[in-house]
Amino acid sequence: MLLTILSGLFTSCSMVFIGKHLKSRWSFVLPILPALLFIFFAAHVPLISSGNQQLQHFSWVPSLGVNFDLRLDGLSLLFALLITGIGTAIFTYARYYLKGHIYFDRFFGYLFLFMSAMLGVVLSDNIILLFVFWELTSISSFFLIGFNNDNQDSRKSALTALSITGLGGFFLLAALILVANIAGTFSISEMMDSRALILDHPLYPLVISLLFIGAFTKSAQFPFHFWLPGAMKAPTPVSAYLHSATMVKAGIYILARFTPILGGTDYWNYTLIIVGGITMLYASIHALFRIDLKGILAYSTISALGILTFLIGIGTQDAFIAAMVFLLAHALYKATLFMVTGIIDHETGTRDITILAGLKKVMPPVALAAGLAALSSAGLPFTFGFIGKDLVYEATLHSPLNDYIWVLTGLAIVTNIGLVAAGFMAGIKPFTGKLPTQLEHVHMPSKSLWIPPLMLAILGVAFGIFPAFAGNYLSIPAASSLTATFFTKNLQIWHFNLILVLSIATLLLGTLIYVLNKPSVAKLDKLAKFDKVSPQCIITGYANDIVRFATWFTNLFHNGYLRSYHLKIILFAEALLAYKLWVSGPIKLDLWMLTYPDIYEVVIVAVLIGALYIIVTTPSRLTSVVSMSVIGYCICLIFVIYSAPDLAMTQFTIDTLSTVLFVLVLYKLPGFINFASKKILYRDALVSLGFGVTLSLIALKAWSEPISREVSNFYGENAYLLAKGKNVVNVILVDFRGIDTMFETVVLSIAALGVYSLIRLRLKSSERE
């Protein structure tokens, strides 16, 4: 299982080197990896569907409890099959869709990265691992949405999506850490045993609120849904893969995964029902007003995600089965519809449903795929969508909330009516009617484009005719993972009872609305008037406020004047040190302990003071630099007197070199003129004096306090025993604290690179002029 994640990551990285060669002739190898992974996971179906699960353990950071633990159970398997199966279709499709694009290799690099990250999310059994992959999906999604990086809208949408999902990621991390602290483990399977402990903990409401925010942002639940329609700026294969079939379902996955650990309480159930209910209704009605094919699909996807949240909220076994069946059905038909939309866009250059019509004459197989998917989405009998819808009604009718059964069922019916109409708008409308003259030149797309969606659409029908097959092998084992006990159930093609009546009524009303509803630009404009109160406006408003505050705050400290930075840094250090000194109590100074200074100490101090006086008064930069180095050498002498030869040597060389550096830079500066007013001079003098006084006090304090020699004794004793060195200073640098030294050298290198690039690159641009 580890290999399934790593192979994708590795391929993604290797695209940098081999991507160029895969652009044209060799691009057929690209879908092979997801196909192989699909076969690998499919081979696990018999094992998992009989109620087993597979665990793998790799130590990563065992001291922190962070391990590379992987677990394959029903839920993970369903998701893994969706990711790799739909992945295979998408990779095949995208290979033609983006043929000849200059960033073809880059696109597939991101796509492989995403696939691995998503597999990582669903296979992780360790919450830290889960979080790492979770963030990786957000990041790869950011790159894919902003793939057309010369388009401003696309960049903006990518940023919105990343901000929203990244924000949610923070909340999720907080929730995960809290829950891990309560349960005392990072392992998800071990948390199952601590369920009672977690539910009784006073922090439980906080934990699940944070978890909800994480899941809702990822799965585009109201009021965070608005990033998803924006994310449709991505190339269509991406919308199909990330933003309908897999990534947006990661939030649902988290909810499902934590249902056996955190779920089942009133707080959990009611929140999910309410949020899911609002989302599904709001989005399904919104979808009817869209005229962009992708817009319709985006809103109907949000609505479907709402249904899934809603079902998990109901929390009965029926509801879990319904959720898992609906998840599969939705992934199949929605990916198909997206790919069909991509084909239409690719061939006709428009996605406006008020223009598109009659395309079945020019591309019959595409029309077939779209038709089947639309029917599945509408829930016609003998499609998998029908089974899904049946189960949804069954779940709402048999929900434990007796008083609200009809409210819940009503919500589900209205939502489904909207989805029926939206499905027809996207899958039937562009293909029926009279072919407009401007579309007559349209020709059949390449086979690679229409075969993947057709396969998925046919699969949707096949599952509908043999629901027991899909149920027993995929959906029921997945639903079992949510209840923590394994169960089996045979899915029926239909029930002859109230549910069938409701289904048929939904279908008829949906069709009616489809026929009556004529979406147009005018209606869309009317809707836009409500934008001021929409969550999108409110949240972006807050985001803008934050940006304004950040700008103001940055300008306050980051004004570009070196002297101002120095002043602030020194003042801050002074305040901090003075506070610490104040807190630590008075300095007990025994003046009798002081010895009389030697004559050379007096001489050095005299030279120091003289040099200082020259620095402060001289009108020449060169003089002040030389005086500075005089001070440096004096300090160096003090080191020598107090037997610190290593320090003295370093100080000496550093001082020499910094004087050289100063002289080189001075050369570039204009003549020295003193602009500072008296007031500024006094202020600076005060700050410098304060700093000197603080440091002197600290030195006195250090001298008067009893010294702990534990650390220095350790180094002294062990330098030769452990590191075979007699010079303790050097042993500390290269051995005991070698990592520090390593990173210090890295910092130095970065500084050198900075100087080099600043000066050299600036020259080059001036040369160009």
Next chain:
Amino acid sequence: MKSPILQSASKYLLPILLLFSFFLLLRGHYYPGGGFVGGLVASIAFVLHSFANGTAQTMKLLKRKPLSLIPIGLGLSTISMVMPMAFGLPPMTGLWFEHPIPVIGMVGSSLFFDLGVYLVVIGVVLTILFTIALNNEEENS
């Protein structure tokens, strides 16, 4: 303002200072010295040469940009850091040859680490100073 005295002095001082810097590097483990100071002394040697003969001449003497010393040094330090992992020990464990090598003395992984620091320091100092100096010279000419 090229002084013949400085020029001929630097001709002899450069190798001597470089040798001295290497000596500092090698003795670092037992007596005052080490890669950092050694690197600084070596840079001073080159800076002295550039004062006497002009930065362009020193760059010619170096053949390569001092910038290229940085990755070599960082690489050397990193290798010596992870090397013990190949023997199943935690990173940064000191590995030592059993017998001392004539002139150099005991050789171990931390010596290579220090050598890496030495090279990085030379690379960094010379890159910063020479980039600025060359820039000044170019603007003058």
